[in-house]
Amino acid sequence: MGTTKEKVADRVFGILSELAAIPRGDIRGGDRLREDLGLDSMQNMELLSRVAEEFNIDPDMDKVMKVVTVDEVVTLLAGHIGVGE
């Protein structure tokens, strides 16, 4: 089974739950990583690093620095992988 945007989202939510110590079900796509989930910049990096490693991609740091919400993380990574809905 190939990678889908849903799979990417699943991993993003899973790692976010671990890093932010928030139950997975409490995380919403529109949540802001810093303001709503309390992640600092290094935790943002770790989130992106882990998912990027798992899906074998190297997202450009210029773009990584600009993500604000959970949905934007998923869209950035899915765009690199080249998967849709």
Next chain:
Amino acid sequence: MKITFVYPAFERHADAHPELKAWVPANEYIGPPSLGIACVAAATPPGHTVEFIDDRVTPFNVDHESDLFALSFFTPAATRAIEIADALRARGKRVVAGGIFPSMMPEAVASHFDAVVVGEGEPVWADVVNDAEHGALRPRYSAPPADLAPLVPPQVDLYLGAERDGYRPDDYPLQISRGCPLHCDACVLPEYLAPKMRFHSMDYLTATMKRYAAAGKLASFTEDTSFFPQARRGFRELIELCVKLQGEGLNLRLSYIGISLPIILNLDPTLLADLKRTGIDRFYVVGGFDPVTRGAFGPGDPKMLDKAVRAIARCHEFGIDPYVSFLVGNRDDDEGTFDRMLEFTRVAKIDLAEFCISTPYPGTPIWRRYNDEGRVFDRAWKHYNDANIVFRPHNMTPERLFEGYLYLWREFYQGRARDMSERPHTRSTIQF
């Protein structure tokens, strides 16, 4: 032409404050030079001879003969570099400046040198040599960030050849990438090496590691950026390569990785385990750069303090020795910061540390901000070495910050003489 590269000397903590030698029961480690000269020397066009003088080890003799002198230096060495350049030019010699300080402050060195290289040296070095050969050096060579793909490995044999009795570094740095997209207050790298990350090839890294292994030297990874998203996958491949080379019988040994506490705290456990598998047994941790340690030591935020303690515990859990460099004098630091730091070392069971004064190095965000705020009162570049106060701190007097810096060194190492004397070399040796 004969080209002489010179690495000018600078004062270390114990040079500036000899009382530290009595207080700190550790062996003093004089590390290798930064890689700049070795990288530029490797880019020298054919037909020229190069030599290297490490002024820290063999004080430079201004009567030395050569056709071209190239000095590479960072801020602490700028005073000595200018002194050497002035003496050489008084003899009619041609002298070129390069490295971090000339790149950030070209106007401060221009009148002392025939030419200043601004930026990374490799892209323009052939032009500099060619122009020098034809007596046509230009005052300034501005280099764009280098394309790392065609670069040949650094000529580290120059450094190995400069070793002497009493100066034989255990390890030499392996540069994995250049550039950083972050804008940390006290760091010059995004300005000097540009924000965009670039990566050396595995062939380049392999050749450098093999040279270190052949010389019996350890390789150190100094870059926190290796753990960033764009870099992580390549870094994991490098770790795998190290394990493979070791498995094939190469005497490749790794000493430490430069890293920050927030990264340790959040790092994928499989990567931590892989690092340990290569033989890495030390993290060189700078505290005072990142939000966790700034929060813990500045306002004394208990949540941040807890995070910092957990990060150190994680090092211990994986069998990695955390050697912590504490940076004091940051914006939120006050007179309670010194004791907060010491208490942290006790709680976290840190048994090897160094203490540095936050310094606004030219080219960093705090250099610009502190100048705008009129805080910088000392421009004697030799004082920019993490061991002197060159600016007015926010929440205490310069004198109190200086006393606190000495207090940290004295208090941390008090009563550790016997413990230190019983430790192996690597765990009883620090740079100070």
